[in-house]
Amino acid sequence: MNLRSLLAESSNPLFLGHQNAxxxxxxxxIAMRALYLALRPEGKPTLVCDDVSRLANQVLSHFSPDITISDFSEDVHDLVIILDTNSAFQLGSRVRTLLAEPARTIVIDHHEVNPDLSSIAEHQIVDSNASSTCEIVIGLYEDQKVPISSLMANLLLTGMLFDTRRFFNSGRDSFLVAVKLIDTGADYDSCVRSLVIKPDRSERIARLKAAGRLQIHNMNDWIVVTSKIGAYEASACRALIEIGADVTIVSGKPSKGVVRFSSRSTREFSSETGVNLGTDVMEPIGEIIGGEGGGHANAAGANGTRNRGEGISKAIELLQLAIERNARERLG
Ligand SMILES: [Mn+2]
Incomplete structure (x- = not known):
């Protein structure tokens, strides 16, 4: 692929990010948009995401409040560049309709390759070993010999800091790249500060209530905790993991006739037990509470309309069964 000519020949490229960017x-x-403008200064790029996360909005207002990210585009674009995902599903149902034919689509991403990637994009810059999409983009600046401005250095370092959990998951390459960005003008302290978020008062109160009401269940030496609150179940789950649980299941009832479940587990729990909170626990709970459930091994949830109490006791039962079943399978 010749990235330079793909970008330089486009007059109005569309840059897409995943939903809840x-x-x-x-x-x-934003950094790819700037790279494009360096190659084609009179070009008309557009940035679109279904929605931008609260933290990402905070980063934007910290560094570049004048950059606009739209939630849709009415124009016809001659090139589409998808960043930080390689799955059309992750774009969200509305933004997905903006996809162009694969010959006019570039994917730049660091997630595991999705099997239908080639049906989305003919041009792929995917490196699942990279710490972040930002780190891949820094490499593209170097390939194109385009200097990185200090604003872009700040944004790129912030993206890396976020995806590596402040270099918690990092190798030598990421440190070298970070030093280059700092030498280019990134202000490390400012990047770190742009990512510090204090939850809303109501969210903090929900977390504290969840902690106050929690019940501890010992399952094969794993510490499983359950609790119930009005809203912010997912945030409460994360808080309870932080204070020492291996698995948390929190139910919420944000309004009449709405029941929600959220659950989280540590990586240690899922790798040692093989329990998948999505398929083993939240999918069946979805049915019990009259809705749907699912998710990943370490993070899952269910939404429904009823049976909150029954849902909690059933979730405990399912979790215990899954732990025992997987322990038996492991023993052969
Ligand atoms: Mn990423």
Whole structure:
């Protein structure tokens, strides 16, 4: 692929990020837009995401409040560049309709390759070993010999900081790239501060209530906690993991006739037990509460309309069964 000619020949490229775009998505989109403008200064780029996360919005207002990210585009674009995802599904149902034919689509991403990637984009810059999409974009600046401005250095370092959890998951390459960005003008302190978020008062109260009402269940030495609150179940789950639980299941009832469940587990729990909170627990809970459930091994949820109490006791039962079943399978 010749990235330079693809970009330089486009007069109005569309840069897309995944839904609920995080700082890595938003910062890599903006940096790619700047790289494009360096190659084609009179071009008319557009940035679109279904929605931008609260934290990514905070990063934007910290560094570049004048950059607009739209939630849709009415124009016809001659090139589409998708950043920080390689799945059409992750774009959201509305933004997905903006996809162009694969010959006019570039994907730049660091997630595991999705099997139908080639049906979306003929041009792929995918490196699942990269810490972040921002780190891939820095490499593209180097390939194109385009200097990185200090604003872009700040955004790119912030995207890397976010996706590596402040370099918690990092290798030598990421540190080297970070030093280059700092030498280029990134202000490390400012990047770190742009990512510090204090939850709303109501969210903090919900977390504290969840902690106050929690019940501890010991399952094969794993500490499983359950609790119930009005709203912010997912945030409460994360808080309870932070204070020491291996698995948390929190139910919420944000309004009459709405029941929601959220659950989280540590990586250690899922890798040692093989329990998948999505398929083993939240999918069946979805049916019990009259709705739907699902998710990932470490993070899952269910939405429904009824049976909150029954849902909690059933979730405990399902979790215990899954732990025991997987322990038996492991023993052969
Ligand atoms: Mn990312």
């Amino acid at each position: 995080d700082p890595d998505a938003v910062c890599s989109m």
